[in-house]
Amino acid sequence: MAEGPEDFRAFQRTLAERMRAIEARSGRPQKGDDIILSVMNDARFGAIDLRFIKPWADNDQHSKLNVMIRKVFEIWHETSANRYTNPETGRAYDLPGAVQMIFSDLGTQTSQSKRGFSAYNWIRSELIRMGVPAEQIAFMQDYDKAAAKLRLFGDLNAGRKRILIGSTATMGTGVNAQQRLKALHHLDVPWLVADIMQREGRIVRQGNQHDEVEIYAYAQQGSVDATNWQLLERKMRFIGLAMSGDRTIRRIEDVGGEGNQFAMAKALASGDMRLIQKAGLEADIARLERLQAAHFDDQFNVRRQIQRAERDIRTAQTRIPKIEAALNQRISTKGEAFALHRNTKVVESREKAGAWILSQARLAEREGRTGRWTMGRIAGFEVMCEAHEQQFRTSDKRKREVVSTIYLDTPAGEIEVETDRETKPLGLISRIEHAALRLESDLAETQRSLEEAERRLPAYRAREGLPFVEAVDLQAKRAELHALDAELEAEGKEEEAALKSATANDDAASDAIEKTEEVA
Incomplete structure (x- = not known):
């Protein structure tokens, strides 16, 4: 120094x-x-x-x-x-x-x-x-x-x-x-x-x-x-x-x-060390207040993560038995085991089955029919077709059109099968079979989600409600700044009063000199 x-x-x-x-x-x-x-x-x-x-x-x-x-x-x-x-x-x-x-x-x-x-x-x-x-x-x-x-x-x-x-x-x-x-x-x-x-x-x-x-x-x-x-x-x-x-x-x-x-x-x-101290305290308080705000943000995030983990656990615990039930219901369609079971007929050809399902879905679209109906059973699950209206804007007019969706109805929920104008019969059946085979991966993913949620939940619960560790330091610095401000304010008032007094004395002295000169 x-x-x-x-x-x-x-x-x-x-x-x-x-x-x-x-x-x-x-x-x-x-x-x-x-x-x-x-x-x-x-x-x-x-x-x-x-x-x-x-x-x-x-x-x-x-x-x-x-x-x-x-x-x-x-x-x-x-x-x-x-x-x-x-x-x-x-x-x-x-x-x-x-x-x-x-x-x-x-x-x-x-x-x-x-x-x-x-x-x-x-x-x-x-x-x-x-x-x-x-x-x-x-x-x-x-x-x-x-x-x-x-x-x-x-x-x-x-x-x-x-x-x-x-x-x-x-x-x-x-x-x-x-x-x-x-x-x-x-x-x-x-x-x-x-x-x-x-x-x-x-x-x-x-x-x-x-x-x-x-x-x-x-x-x-x-x-x-x-x-x-x-x-x-x-x-x-x-x-x-x-x-x-x-x-x-x-x-x-x-x-x-x-x-x-x-x-x-x-x-x-x-050069006044008190002003430097004041500026330093204000910087410290600003820093601590930012940390406090970050702590409150973190506590909000902890509560949100707890709610999310609890929701994920409930969802997984509900979904896992349903997927297992769907797996028990599923029937293999590998190789020649494939069949589309309709009410009065069994179609064993993949191409014919796909052609019939596509024709029924596209017929509903052309005729403008809406509704939901069963197309038959594949792999032990109902193949459903649902047709509904959609509105499209063309230039300044609105056009209504019926579109269809094909999905498997399983105990684990509806599994949509993507189709478009270019979908071929064999391509449709391949997608249906693949959808049924996805159940194992869905089960594994749901089990992994459950395990992950159960693993992270205790850590978040341990952080919930933790106090701001520097709260005492923040309170002390605020009190110190308040006392320093009061001291500086009091000193400023004293200096102002002294200045007024000195000015008044100078004015009185000037008046006295003027009167003396007048008498002389």
């Missing part, structure tokens, strides 16, 4: 004034107007070093940037004698010395032209001034070709380069230079948890020859840093809950959404 000198506190006050001006502005910002994003960017840059804001400012030895540089040099000096082994040959590398990585998405070399100052250039020049050989320092942005990157990684593993500086985008992935990597430094605070994970994945990595590694995160006292690290911690905790397999987590949202952005920016700019 870098100390916050008076110059930095004055800078924080200017940010607070800018935020008040933005808050007081009505309507949409015009071109050239100050906006929240600009304030936040200046806050993040200023937290590293005030020369990003005022390039002419003096070098502050207490800035976060200089604090980090001293730590990097200290580790560079302490690890200069460390020896490492080439994993390919099993022999010690010729050169000693550990490697360090410095991550910063802000203050790259391009910021020299945009803001008049570059953290990258300053880190290199200061380390060289302290005694680090220039050839041991590298900027990742200088190695944009694949071959150049491979040479750089080789130099780092061999000890020819010992300090690598880069951004999350250039150095967060695809960097296999972990053999000597002893320390990693976060100079800035990235926005995303994924950025932190990518950065630290460079050092916490298989192939690193250290038993322990060091990760440093830097913050400027009274700046945006502390709260940004806190926001990342909240996001990481929420993601951890989701990744843990907790089934009550049904929605993941970024806790740093737009609704809290203005309050957080105002708090950071003010």
